[in-house]
Amino acid sequence: MSFAIIYITHESESAAKQLTNQLLQEKHIACANIFPITSAYWWQGAVANEGEWVSIVKTTLERWPEVRNRVEELHPYEIPCIMKITVEANEAYEEWIRESVGDQ
Numbered sequence: 101m102s103f104a105i106i107y108i109t110h111e112s113e114s115a116a117k118q119l120t121n122q123l124l125q126e127k128h129i130a131c132a133n134i135f136p137i138t139s140a141y142w143w144q145g146a147v148a149n150e151g152e153w154v155s156i157v158k159t160t161l162e163r164w165p166e167v168r169n170r171v172e173e174l175h176p177y178e179i180p181c182i183m184k185i186t187v188e189a190n191e192a193y194e195e196w197i198r199e200s201v202g203d204q
């Protein structure tokens with residue numbers, strides 16, 4: 101069985117916590133890790149270097165479309181970074197993710 105980890109960037113720690121807590125409350129995700137990063141990217145014709153926060157959230161592959169859509173609805177960025185990576189883990193952990201989001 102595989103599952104999805106979804107990498108999402110945020111403007112602040114509080115924004116990351118608010119969005120991930122909403123996803124948790126709505127049972128779209130099983131858990132999240134949140135940490136600070138430094139991002140370098142092109143924006144409006146110039147290179148930007150900014151501090152951001154990342155959340156890595158875990159969910160089932162079946163829930164990926166609803167997580168993506170919900171993040172797009174809630175996220176304040178004009179173009180949010182929402183990347184899905186398909187992964188595998190130990191069987192007990194994968195089952196916990198499935199149970200946590202109500203997919204059984």
